[in-house]
Amino acid sequence: EAGVTQFPSHSVIEKGQTVTLRCDPISGHDNLYWYRRVMGKEIKFLLHFVKESKQDESGMPNNRFLAERTGGTYSTLKVQPAELEDSGVYFCASSQDPRVGKNIQYFGAGTRLSVL
């Protein structure tokens, strides 16, 4: 079974440009999460999708970030326009229903974004 896949693995852009990150969750996982780790700091939650609906977007830093999950399958996270402080590693995770007991989140390898 394929795990959570993210691409690109690394993106280098200039300040002011647009970047789109993609995440393909594990097949059958309705729940999809985005997180971000800025250099040396903790991994911070950005948002949570249940199918195509945003369940919790309390961690989105500002309106330059747009997350979508059309059709409830893969998700994209667009940053427009990118700023220097957006640099970091963006992780995607997916899970089955988190209300059910022992389920866990499965993570991708992350996309390293460098804004110059």
Add this chain to the structure above:
Amino acid sequence: AQTVTQSQPEMSVQEAETVTLSCTYDTSESDYYLFWYKQPPSRQMILVIRQEAYKQQNATENRFSVNFQKAAKSFSLKISDSQLGDAAMYFCAYRRRSGTYKYIFGTGTRLKVLA
């Protein structure tokens, strides 16, 4: 608000020896989950071990075990018989049992295993 603290940015252990990674957390909740995840360089983050707060018994998974002290809000990870493949970034995480399903992570501990 809940917080997770990992006070050791980096640790080293000799192959075959035992190492303990520290994690403390702060919450007013009584029921929650705690996790240790491992991320090898440029690879996926994978679950090492999970603890449910209502269970007093410490979780174990082969060479990995935790020391869960609920009153002290401490959740340390012990790795026994360390192997070269254990070298990775280790993250401690907290999740409420219900209401919101986001993980709250610590800053991570980089573990080096010396041959």
